[in-house]
Amino acid sequence: MRKKAKLISLLFIIAFVLIVSACGKEETKEDGNKQNDDSKEEITLEFWTMQLKPTFTDYIEGVIADFEKENPNIKIDWLDVPAADLDKKILSAVSTDSAPDVVNLNPTFASQLAQLDALVNMEEAVADEDKDKYVKGAWEANRIKDITFAIPWYLSTEVTLNNKQIFEEAGLDIKNPPSTFEEAREASEIIKEKTGKYGYFPSLDLSLVLQHMVVNGAELTNEDGTKAAFNSKEGLEMFEYFTELYKEELIPKEALTGDQRETIDMYQAGQVAFFAGSQFISQIKENAPDIYKNTVPSEAITGNSGKKTMSVQNVVVPKQTKHEKAAVQFALFLTNAENQLEFSKLTPILPSSLEALEDPYFTEAPEGAEASDLVRITSAAQLEDAELLVPPMENYDELRQSMYDAISESMLGKLSPQEALDKAEQEWNEILSK
Template sequence: MRTGALTAGALALALLTSGCVAGTSGGTAGTADDQPFEGEVEFWTINLKKNYGAYIDGLIAQYEKDHPKVTVKWVDVPGADMATKLLAAVASGDVPDAVNLASSDLGRFVPSLAPLDALVKPADLADFQPNLVEPLRVDGKLYAVPWYNGGTPVGIYRKSVVTKAGFDEKAPPKTYDEALALADKVYAETKVYGTNDIPGINAASVLRYYGVDLLSADKKKAAFNTPEVAELLATFKQSYDKHGIAPGSISKDVRNFPQSLENGQLAMSASTFAATLLNIQKNAPDVYDDLAITEPVRTETGGYLLLAQQTFAIPKASAHQRAAAEFIKFFANGANQLAFCKLVPIYPSTISSTKDPFFAGQGGDDPMDAARRVIVKGLPKLEYTPLGTLKDMELSESLAEELRAFLQGSKTAEEALKAAEKQWNEALA
């Protein structure tokens, strides 16, 4: 079992928050290949110093020992300050050399970031999961290197409840249609609410599980306002009315749903992050002991959606791009990612890390052990396909808000889709 828990800023990865940044000096980019760098490299992280300062300080000490003419300055930024600090740093030109940036923010800041292809070669990326590297390319250029992520989603089911509705742990729902059918039956048989998955953390991701194209090919207009999607929303409403989708799922506070697995008022989640298990284990041990952990529902291509991953990028205005790239390669290598994963319930982007007995050798029946097996097995199938606009998070939330209005009955499906389409097109204009 892992020890410790993510701070608010670090856990926010699994809940779609942003990365972090700050500033050093601007100037000419890079260091000549044949001239070792001497000087200071500054890098920024999100809310890690309080709980994981010893780990990061240890890495810095090791790097400085191996590179005695290099000094690493670590700046840890509160998550709530991320956007303003990054924008201010970019505007002033006084940027960090290496930036811990959430992938959901990558599209927004690409114009201010340095392409990494000349600094990070294919051999340097060989140990990284290709499916996590490729989404970090924009117009064919690599703008970030993967760090950690929330892992493959898992299915979590309360056995004592869902078995009364015919749930088979060896054949869990493979699609959201199957999951909602089970959730509806669970409430009908037990009067325990089904799931909070819809709207959930990210309404846009739910539509993607159904193969819905959210944007036009040129990413300039919304593409989801169709009769087919209206029919799909109607199935969500039917499940909501039957309490297969729990009443509290329309809450904007996804960390504190009124009905949850933890408080015993929910039966299942067909796709959620394993970090959920930590709170259940701590606050509801009886529920924890009753859980079956399975593979989550899949996309139409058989994969699992990753909502975001933490990455490292290099601002274009950094005076020490090559030195920053060398530090990133060290900081995010397989051994160092594995060490971090042993401290906190996160998952690596490096293949070698997952072959360690910590991941590969877990054979217990404890829910966290079962979740770890599901996650590691599913990492190569993770699909991270951001909208790729400058306003991904804003767009996702506006769609979720309209879906909430529809589920509550204040709008028809057509009205909700039309309103969301208008908001998207205005934001994208």
């Protein structure tokens, strides 16, 4: 009953959005306002970001001031929205024909709006010479059904953080940290035996189960996304791998039952030797300076595929904007090489601009390099092999939850790995057939 109610609710929202969108298109044809950006009449663009205040207030306001100076007829009205509220707020705005002109969204949620035909297609709105300025994998991360629904803004790749002190206590060489799932298991066994601590903390929070499956070589769906494809040798290996680690107590129980905050807490407390946590390096430096000094970054742990994950934050332009040309112009300005390089120097992120990535800041470690410097260099070096491992998919939240539930039942011993995988496959096929 709950699934049925959810489906009815979603269908109602989709229908409402499409009706509003259609009305908006009809009005645009009549009054011509939507494309009337060539005039010098003063216009205001509403710009939403995701939880950037107060840390980056000066930066964003500086970018806005520079843009307004170059475009005196365009004013930017900036609203920063808490991350937990953004999805609901933008969906509500689109549903009531009050969407902002430019919004910072992640690919997963942006793709849902794209499926409602609510976002400008950047393949049509952006010139080829501008498209070529971005990392190819980042641009392609924003495609669904031949529509490019966003411009990539900032990126990250997964970097492993290793506690040198624990490695030394276990007699392991910090210069050769684990780089594969199997090496992670072997190191965890030695660390547990020698120190009583955990070696590996592979969080299974959010989309991470799906990412681990792809890293090990499993395909999530068939080519047209209509059927599950992960019930394979590679998929079963992943279910068996995590189930064995959990049962043998080689990973903390929080890997399954907690979230990524549990991971960082245990690493900062010196209870875990290595984990994928480069996004937390600034937090570690502030909260656990002794652990930070002993942290040695290394490339992401991978599986049979050799793939590494890329995370992408985007900028989208809702179709409801009356100033599409100006909105796309501001999105391109926000994500240009100069602005992205400046932003990247304020926080541990990577630019999606190819020109910005050529800066020595991302290619050369400074004298006396700290862990944060090495995270940046390592992360940037992986971009060539990195991609958005879990592409935008319809009914993504249901699919993700189904996979998590299945691997949980395997790890907790309620089902065998194969039975759990079979269950996930059946559920995915039902969801994908909707």
